[in-house]
Amino acid sequence: MLDLSKRKEMLGAMLKVRAFEEKLNELYQNKVMFGSPHSYRGQEAIAVGVCSALVPKDLIASYHRGTGHLVAKGADLYRLLCECIGRLDGYSKGRGGKMHMGDLSFGFLGNTGTVGATVPFATGAALAAKIRGSREVAVSFMGDGAMNQGVVHEAMNFAGLWKLPVIYVIENNLYAMTVSLEKSVAVKHLAERAAGYGFEGKVIDGNDVELVYHETLKAADKARGGEGATLLECLTYRWDGHFGGDPGTGYRAREEIDRWKERCPIRRFKEKLIAEGNLSEAEFEKISGSVYAELEEVSAKAQASPLPPKEVEIESVFAEPELDSANLRASPSGRGQ
């Protein structure tokens, strides 16, 4: 059993993930945000359950619905929000937007808008950890739809073959944009596919933050112990549309959405803690209040921050050659934290 302060931290983290998504949506509605949000509401238990089970030097690779992962892994909210709204102070200086970031200071390998593209990156990061014996675990977050990209199969085969310390976390929210899982795959569970690569696959309740935590911890221990990869298929649901302009109702039944909202991961965890006598409504309100207040503050600051200057920096397309020899040792510190 997890200690209480850790559990409350996880509750707060889920609230923070949700508050961030709600803020993004508001900024999109107010035309402050460039591009469209991909709301993570409803899936908070996965980002928080997984990231809470990792140590800071562990790595995650994310995807288009990625802001939740970054908040949970410990991104700086101001820099994250700045990037979403295209400001200079953002993680990518406004160049990448919420789908194109990366920052190793908090173990974030990166994300991109091409579905499935980062799955081999996480796998390769795990390979690096194995080669240098540094015991980091790499987590690859992906949607259910990503499982149909060729490169994902290829990467998973490597992971099985070389026993790489990687965890594939599939956030099965039952839809890829508007196409349901049933119309995309012939198997019942995506986790079945793991058998074909020679590692373990499990289907778990992705709305139960503690379960996600424990399963991730097991998989991470296994990975660190040299026993290779695990695939965790986390069943969940996205509450909102696929992107900002999509009401999300054209291809999903109202009752289905309502049924899943009943299983809200935050409310479930809160009620569990209350039922155990470990949390009061007042305390919950206090945690929630401070999370939302923090976001208001960050949002005001981000909106007052400068846009990038209107100029083309061709030089910055290439990195500068590495001159100091300190990086030549294949150690995690070579990552330039």
Place this chain on the structure above:
Amino acid sequence: MFDKTMEAVALSGTVKEMRIQEALRETLRYEMARDQRVFVMGEDVALFGGAYGVTRGLLQEFGAERVRDTPISEAALVGLAVGAAINGMRPVVEIQFCDLLPLCMDQLVTHAARYHYMTGGRISVPIVIRNKFGTRPGGGPSHSSCNHGAFIPFPGLKIIVPATPADAKGLLLSAIRDPNPVLCFESHHLYGVKGPVPDGDYTVPIGLASVRREGKDLTIVTCGGMVLKVDEAAERLKEKGIAAEIIDLRSLAPLDKETILKSVAKTKRAIIVDEGPIVGGLTAELAATIQENLFSDLKAPVIRVGAAFIPPPHSGPLVEAMVPNVERIETSALRLVGGK
């Protein structure tokens, strides 16, 4: 605004105002009804009607066998289209945006494009791949590329870039009926633009550019979403007493060298305007073609106005800095005509 072929058709039938996505949809519907071999597949094309609404209603009309939602599997999608085409069908595939074309590059350029030649002409691959392109704020490095020019150097591929609703219909119809793989680039900036579209059966030949506006002082060659900016620049130039001739390429492969060279031979000055990168690709190909053929006629070197050589950025000011704008086109034109 139409070229001569179009005018002839327009005179003979009725003309409706519609947006490009409606024109594309009408074309798919028309050809699916006419030719049982035509079918549509892609991510979200059936139930949802396509990420940009082009295939809306087709599922209801033609059923799930011929209008297919697919898994997110671009490489296989194109490969399957090749197989279906070889086996007698005419697949029209939607790839949601052109940034995803590199995922199916091998199937497309190494195999589909070469099949006819490498099988000694025994097997042809009549597939159409529709996709969206265009750089815009918020699209960022993986959702707003303009890689249409990158496919020019692959023999066996045809490329169309419609810029008006009428051309969208005429070109798409040609593409579906063409026995070769055709890439159709639909500009993000133009989906909502309305224009007249003739009814009934007419095609715009692939490989025929259109003279969008006649002028004697310089030729501006362009395609896709950039036509809007070039139109605006031409208006401004007109106020300054300069008459620009505008050529809308409509097809990038094959390229209509004849129309381009004829125009430049007349005006003796040329600017190539493209939303894609200025390095390599379309602008380079055209500038070289013009200079190779008309070197001694030219009164000034050909100028290229294209996107800066950086990945498409996310933030608005960076996109503005990257993509050609009306001012840049106008200034280049003024520089080109100089003392005139």
